[in-house]
Amino acid sequence: MTQTSGVAQVVVLAFSALILIPSAALQAREQGGKKPSLSLKATPAISFAPSRVVMVVEVKGGSDDFEDFYCPTLEWEWDDLTRSTQESDCAPYEAGKSTIRRRYTIERQFKNAGSYRVFVRFKKSTRVVAAANTQVQVRAGLGDPGF
16 A cells, blocks of 8 residues: 555656646746836935926836836826826837836926825826825925925
8 A cells, every 4th residue: 555655646746747847837927927016216205495306117027018018108196286197109019029118207396395295107098007106305495485
């Protein structure tokens, strides 16, 4: 009986190896189709009014041809009751050929002191596909009436 169970273990191990190798290859392929993530950074994050702040969105990870991230509209919410959009003129998406942009930059002037939570949303048509936010601190300065 021990000899039979030893043979059964070898058969199970060999069968597992046959299953695991293709599934590892599938997992690697699926990693390429994984949804990227966004990070948003403000430079400087703390400044004096009036202040020019550069916002940088980085698209991290995922596939270089992830369709939802190809040529998105960026919608900015500045936390001062204003919004703006950034659009790009892109060629039609082609699977396996089109590549997503990994970095977006915009400059914004904050004239008044305050704490601002800035949001960026990646949109395809009206659908939000990803979002990120960051905090910007603007302190009273020479150009701020509250000084």
